[in-house]
Amino acid sequence: MRIVCPFCGERELGEFTYLGDAKPARPAAGATENEVFDYVYLRDNVAGPMSEFWYHGGGCRAWLKIARNTLTHEISSVEPAAGVGARQVGA
Amino acid sequence: MKYSIFSLARAAFSGHKNWQRTWRDASPKSHYDVVIIGGGGHGLATAWFLASEYGIRNVAVLEKGWIGSGNAGRNTTIIRSNYGLPGNTGFYELSMKLWERMEQDLNYNTMVSQRGVINLYHSDAQRDAYARRGNTMRINGIDAELLDLAAVRKMMPFLNFDNARFPVQGGLLQRRGGTARHDAVVWGYAHAASALGVDIIQNCEVTGFVRDGNGKVTGVETSRGRIGAAKVGMAVAGSSSRVAAMASMRLPIESHVLQAFVSEAIKPLIPNVMTFGAGHFYVSQSDKGGLVFGGDIDGYNSYAQRGNLPVMEDVCEGGMALMPMIGRIRLLRQWGGIMDMSMDGSPIIDKTPVDGLYLNAGWCYGGFKATPGSGLVFAHLLARDEPHKEAARFRLDRFRLGALIDEKGQGAQPNLH
Numbered sequence: 001m002r003i004v005c006p007f008c009g010e011r012e013l014g015e016f017t018y019l020g021d022a023k024p025a026r027p028a029a030g031a032t033e034n035e036v037f038d039y040v041y042l043r044d045n046v047a048g049p050m051s052e053f054w055y056h057g058g059g060c061r062a063w064l065k066i067a068r069n070t071l072t073h074e075i076s077s078v079e080p081a082a083g084v085g086a087r088q089v090g091a
Numbered sequence: 092m093k094y095s096i097f098s099l100a101r102a103a104f105s106g107h108k109n110w111q112r113t114w115r116d117a118s119p120k121s122h123y124d125v126v127i128i129g130g131g132g133h134g135l136a137t138a139w140f141l142a143s144e145y146g147i148r149n150v151a152v153l154e155k156g157w158i159g160s161g162n163a164g165r166n167t168t169i170i171r172s173n174y175g176l177p178g179n180t181g182f183y184e185l186s187m188k189l190w191e192r193m194e195q196d197l198n199y200n201t202m203v204s205q206r207g208v209i210n211l212y213h214s215d216a217q218r219d220a221y222a223r224r225g226n227t228m229r230i231n232g233i234d235a236e237l238l239d240l241a242a243v244r245k246m247m248p249f250l251n252f253d254n255a256r257f258p259v260q261g262g263l264l265q266r267r268g269g270t271a272r273h274d275a276v277v278w279g280y281a282h283a284a285s286a287l288g289v290d291i292i293q294n295c296e297v298t299g300f301v302r303d304g305n306g307k308v309t310g311v312e313t314s315r316g317r318i319g320a321a322k323v324g325m326a327v328a329g330s331s332s333r334v335a336a337m338a339s340m341r342l343p344i345e346s347h348v349l350q351a352f353v354s355e356a357i358k359p360l361i362p363n364v365m366t367f368g369a370g371h372f373y374v375s376q377s378d379k380g381g382l383v384f385g386g387d388i389d390g391y392n393s394y395a396q397r398g399n400l401p402v403m404e405d406v407c408e409g410g411m412a413l414m415p416m417i418g419r420i421r422l423l424r425q426w427g428g429i430m431d432m433s434m435d436g437s438p439i440i441d442k443t444p445v446d447g448l449y450l451n452a453g454w455c456y457g458g459f460k461a462t463p464g465s466g467l468v469f470a471h472l473l474a475r476d477e478p479h480k481e482a483a484r485f486r487l488d489r490f491r492l493g494a495l496i497d498e499k500g501q502g503a504q505p506n507l508h
Contacts (some may be wrong), residue, residue, distance in 0.1 A: 001399050012400075012401070013399050013400070013401050014400075014401035014404070017390075018390050018391040018506060020345070021392070021394065024332075037490070037491050038341075040434075040503050041343040041434050041490040041491075041503055042341045042342070042343055043332070043341065043342070043343070043344065043345050044332075044341065044462035045333075045341075045342070045344060045346055045392065045393070047332075047333050047346075047394045050392065052391070052392070058227050064477070068391075070346070070392045070393050070394050070395070071394050071395060072395060072399075073393065073395050073399075
């Protein structure tokens, strides 16, 4: 797998770190226990095209939102995830 | 077919032309007491324990490909019970004890080799952590020995002890650990289960669940037609989420790819199973002479059964740090398997919220060593409708309850377990 970073161009996989599925959204402060449990522990574990967050730690250090097929590793789009990725990790 | 020295001699005198098939390739019947989805080690072991321990013989094992074609045939064949947390220690030791009698139980040579498993340590802090784990094991009746540098030097003089960054200081040894022949484990369980009347049905992919008016599972739809069942057990680690989705369940699991490697054959070098403590690298040497080794998962969700080069490089660097002389050995084969990475790194063996459907999942990358134990406790759950005492903590609702079994202390980030 090689990822075409929108800032750095095509780079090898070792420069990137994986966060995971981009779909789950952190529940609001007043969310129910069920919603928090669902967010922390349950996964769709998609078999097929999936939107996910990656971090380009070995390059521009930007968070990226990547559409990748988990059955084939084929990457169909890479775009900056300014703000979104950072929020995911609570930064 | 009963195997013995006499059956071997008879077959030898007839030029090995009269060996019978070791298990029966069955066609599906319309109904079973228990249907197990997944013809890997765990599924076949479950069927055998159902038939031999719990007297339930009207059992089918459904396999979408051929038996042992998934993770049972893709691991590094290590067996051990060197765990530190309540829930894991007892369960893996139960499994270890079943490995020790497996060949007699199954009348099949699974090549169980108790050559020892040693985890090397490289710092004072790591020694203390290993001492603690070793003590935990011993308190639970499991063998463990903390070796100092001199003892490790004697056992494995070929290691790079004076590595500037990660000098070897000693190791935690479990002598009863070792390896087994993974394919033979699959065939052995198939052999013994088939002899007790279990139907092993290959090329039979489950495509959906049959539910009655109350939502209870009463069978499965398959590529070979509908099969009725009083109870259905899932033993499809790697694909658990996909099968559970057919029953509208979401699991605390992500599927990740783990690679394994075999080098070309060399003369006997590594006497045991050995792990590098300053990176992730584990290795043993097969009877054919190849070094069998592996390390971390790739770290991104995958169902592709193949990995990428960065992890390969990382694993080989771990090997080189311990044994610089293997740098000129050529890699012979490399492959990937799909792991059910659970949210705390431990398995799930439990009833599901769906009546009639039982779950055996979340083995992360430790499924092979658990094969016999997993079969016994899952059979117990299916037969008695209550958990086996050594698997009572592997609950599906432990994440909701906060009763996690997190050996590594990584939290709900499956690619780090």
